[in-house]
Amino acid sequence: NAGVMQNPRHLVRRRGQEARLRCSPMKGHSHVYWYRQLPEEGLKFMVYLQKENIIDESGMPKERFSAEFPKEGPSILRIQQVVRGDSAAYFCASSPETRSFGPLSQYFGPGTRLTVL
Amino acid sequence: GQSLEQPSEVTAVEGAIVQINCTYQTSGFYGLSWYQQHDGGAPTFLSYNGLDGLEETGRFSSFLSRSDSYGYLLLQELQMKDSASYFCAVRDRQAGTALIFGKGTTLSVSS
Numbered sequence: 024n025a026g027v028m029q030n031p032r033h034l035v036r037r038r039g040q041e042a043r044l045r046c047s048p049m050k051g052h053s054h055v056y057w058y059r060q061l062p063e064e065g066l067k068f069m070v071y072l073q074k075e076n077i078i079d080e081s082g083m084p085k086e087r088f089s090a091e092f093p094k095e096g097p098s099i100l101r102i103q104q105v106v107r108g109d110s111a112a113y114f115c116a117s118s119p120e121t122r123s124f125g126p127l128s129q130y131f132g133p134g135t136r137l138t139v140l
Numbered sequence: 141g142q143s144l145e146q147p148s149e150v151t152a153v154e155g156a157i158v159q160i161n162c163t164y165q166t167s168g169f170y171g172l173s174w175y176q177q178h179d180g181g182a183p184t185f186l187s188y189n190g191l192d193g194l195e196e197t198g199r200f201s202s203f204l205s206r207s208d209s210y211g212y213l214l215l216q217e218l219q220m221k222d223s224a225s226y227f228c229a230v231r232d233r234q235a236g237t238a239l240i241f242g243k244g245t246t247l248s249v250s251s
Contacts, residue, residue, distance in 0.1 A: 129239065
């Protein structure tokens, strides 16, 4: 059973370009979370999606950032007109369900390291 | 708001015991989790406390005191491979199902 997959693992973009980060959840998981991690920092929640629905995007910047999780295919985090401050590691996590209490088994992918030149 | 505090660095030698503390402030509380991250790789789940007390999983244990908004991760019989970053994380009502992470504690184990 493959784990959470993310691609690309490393992405270099120039300022003003677009970045597309992909996440394929674990088999059987229908919930996807995106987190951003700056150097020497913890992971910060960005957005939570279920198939074809954005459930919570409170951690995502209002401009330039968007996310989707289509019925078929991976979840995509899209960053338009990237700036140097977008350089970070972006992690995707998936879970099979939501529970009101408990560890909410989130499984993390290996991350995409975005570098903006 | 939500915040978690943990030490930035801890050093220890092989075979020793180390405790990493975490204090949190949340609006509502749905448990404290611990994650391990090696060299910026995928965070992996270590332990969870939903109720007060100690949870033991092999060499790792985690403790929670909800009245003190405090928990810790205890690592015993340290090995070199335990050198990593350790994050405490909470869920709370405001965040919904997402995890709120502390900034992490870098553990360095020397021989």
